[in-house]
Amino acid sequence: MNRFNKPVDRLGTSSIKWDLQKERIGKEGLLPFWVADSDYQTADPIINALIKRIKHGIFGYTIIDNEYREIVKQWFTRRYHYNIENEWIVTTPGVVTALYYAVEFFTSPKASIIIQTPVYNPFYDVITSNKRIVAQNKLISVKNTYKIDFNNLEKLLIDGAEMLIMCNPHNPVGRVWKYEEVAKVVDLCKRYNCLIVSDEIHCDLIYKNVEFTSFGQFFDDYERIIVCTAPSKTFNLAGLITSNIIIKDEALRKTFKEGFASRSLREPNLLGIEACKAAYTECDQWLEEQIVHLSKNAKLVYKYFKENIPLAKIAKLEGTYLMWIDMRFLGLCSQELVNGLVDYGILVNSGAVYGQDYDGFIRLNIACPKKQLEEGLAIIGKFVSDQNK
Numbered sequence: 001m002n003r004f005n006k007p008v009d010r011l012g013t014s015s016i017k018w019d020l021q022k023e024r025i026g027k028e029g030l031l032p033f034w035v036a037d038s039d040y041q042t043a044d045p046i047i048n049a050l051i052k053r054i055k056h057g058i059f060g061y062t063i064i065d066n067e068y069r070e071i072v073k074q075w076f077t078r079r080y081h082y083n084i085e086n087e088w089i090v091t092t093p094g095v096v097t098a099l100y101y102a103v104e105f106f107t108s109p110k111a112s113i114i115i116q117t118p119v120y121n122p123f124y125d126v127i128t129s130n131k132r133i134v135a136q137n138k139l140i141s142v143k144n145t146y147k148i149d150f151n152n153l154e155k156l157l158i159d160g161a162e163m164l165i166m167c168n169p170h171n172p173v174g175r176v177w178k179y180e181e182v183a184k185v186v187d188l189c190k191r192y193n194c195l196i197v198s199d200e201i202h203c204d205l206i207y208k209n210v211e212f213t214s215f216g217q218f219f220d221d222y223e224r225i226i227v228c229t230a231p232s233k234t235f236n237l238a239g240l241i242t243s244n245i246i247i248k249d250e251a252l253r254k255t256f257k258e259g260f261a262s263r264s265l266r267e268p269n270l271l272g273i274e275a276c277k278a279a280y281t282e283c284d285q286w287l288e289e290q291i292v293h294l295s296k297n298a299k300l301v302y303k304y305f306k307e308n309i310p311l312a313k314i315a316k317l318e319g320t321y322l323m324w325i326d327m328r329f330l331g332l333c334s335q336e337l338v339n340g341l342v343d344y345g346i347l348v349n350s351g352a353v354y355g356q357d358y359d360g361f362i363r364l365n366i367a368c369p370k371k372q373l374e375e376g377l378a379i380i381g382k383f384v385s386d387q388n389k
C-alpha cells in the first residue's frame with residue numbers, strides 16, 4: 001500500500017481536525033474532511049531529519065542561518081523560475097500571522113483592503129481585527145470555474161484600496177491564476193500604487209497541465225509585492241508553524257521585520273526549520289507522488305458526483321487539495337448541509353464562511369487515504385438521496 005493510502009490513527013494527538021470535533025461541533029467520531037491538513041504521513045527524509053534533531057536533545061533558541069535561506073531560495077529558483085536573494089526571506093510563525101501584521105504595518109486605520117471572494121475566511125479576520133475595511137471583489141463564476149472581475153478590481157483601486165490580498169492558488173475555488181491574470185493584477189495595482197500581498201501557501205500543489213505563476217515573478221516590475229509561502233500544506237507540517245515571507249523591497253522588509261521584533265516575535269521554531277530544510281532538499285519525489293495521489297482522489301470525487309449526485313457542481317480543481325462544491329440544488333443552506341452531514345457521520349466546511357453568496361456550497365478536503373474519501377463520498381451520497389424521500 002502506498003503511504004498516501006495508509007491510514008494513520010490521529011485521535012488523541014491533539015489534532016484540531018480529529019480531536020476538536022466535540023468542542024467545535026458538539027459531536028465526536030466524525031470522519032473529517034474539514035481543516036486543511038493531510039491524513040497521511042509526511043515524507044521519510046523529513047521524519048528522519050526531525051528524529052536526528054530530537055536525538056541531539058537540546059532545543060535552545062535558534063537562528064535562521066544562511067544554509068536555511070539558501071535552501072528556501074533554491075526551492076523557488078528550481079521550481080518556480082524566479083530568483084530571490086537570501087536576505088529577502090523573512091521567516092514567520094505562520095502565513096496568517098504574516099497577513100495579520102502586513103495589514104497592520106502597511107495600511108492606515110480604516111483603509112480598504114481588497115480580497116477576492118469566496119476566499120479562505122481568515123482573510124476577512126486579518127482585515128476586520130485590524131479595524132480595516134473589507135473591499136470585496138467577487139470572483140465571477142463561469143461554468144465550472146471562476147474568473148477575476150478586473151473591472152470591479154480597478155474600481156476598488158480607484159476608490160483608494162491600499163492593499164490587495166491574493167490567494168494563489170485560490171482556496172476554496174481551486175483556481176491557479178494564469179500568467180496573464182497575474183500580470184494584469186500587477187499592472188493594475190502598480191497603476192494605483194496598491195500593495196499586493198500574495199498568499200501562495202498552496203503553490204506546490206498544482207495538477208497536471210496547469211502552470212503556477214508566482215507574483216514573485218513580477219518583483220522586477222513592481223516593488224510593492226509580498227509573497228507568502230510555507231512548506232506546511234505541501235508536506236503536512238502545519239503544526240510546526242513555520243512560513244517564509246519573501247519581500248524584495250528593502251523599506252517594506254525593514255518595516256515588516258522591525259514590526260515583528262517589536263511584538264516579540266523573534267526566533268523561529270527549531271523543528272520547523274529542520275523540517276523545511278529536509279522538505280526543500282530531499283522530498284521532490286514524495287511531492288510528485290502526493291500530487292498523483294491527490295489527482296486520483298479528485299477524479300474519484302468527480303466520478304462519484306457525476307454518477308450519484310449529478311446536480312451538484314464541482315469547481316475545476318487546478319491546485320490545492322480543497323474541492324469547492326455547489327450543492328444548492330438541495331435547497332439547503334451551508335449550515336444545514338454541514339449539520340445534516342454531521343448527523344450522517346462526516347465533517348465538511350460550510351461554504352458560507354468563505355463568502356456571503358455561497359450559502360449552499362461546501363468545501364471538501366481530499367488529502368486523505370482513498371478509503372477514507374470513499375467512505376465520505378458514500379455518506380454524502382446517502383445524505384443526498386435521503387433528502388428526496
Ligand SMILES: Cc1ncc(COP(=O)(O)O)c(C=O)c1O
Pocket residue numbers: 036093094095096097120167171199201202230232238243
Ligand atoms: C490560503 C491559506 N493561507 C494560509 C493558511 C494557514 O496558514 P498558516 O497555518 O501558516 O497560518 C491556509 C490554511 O488552510 C490557507 O488555505
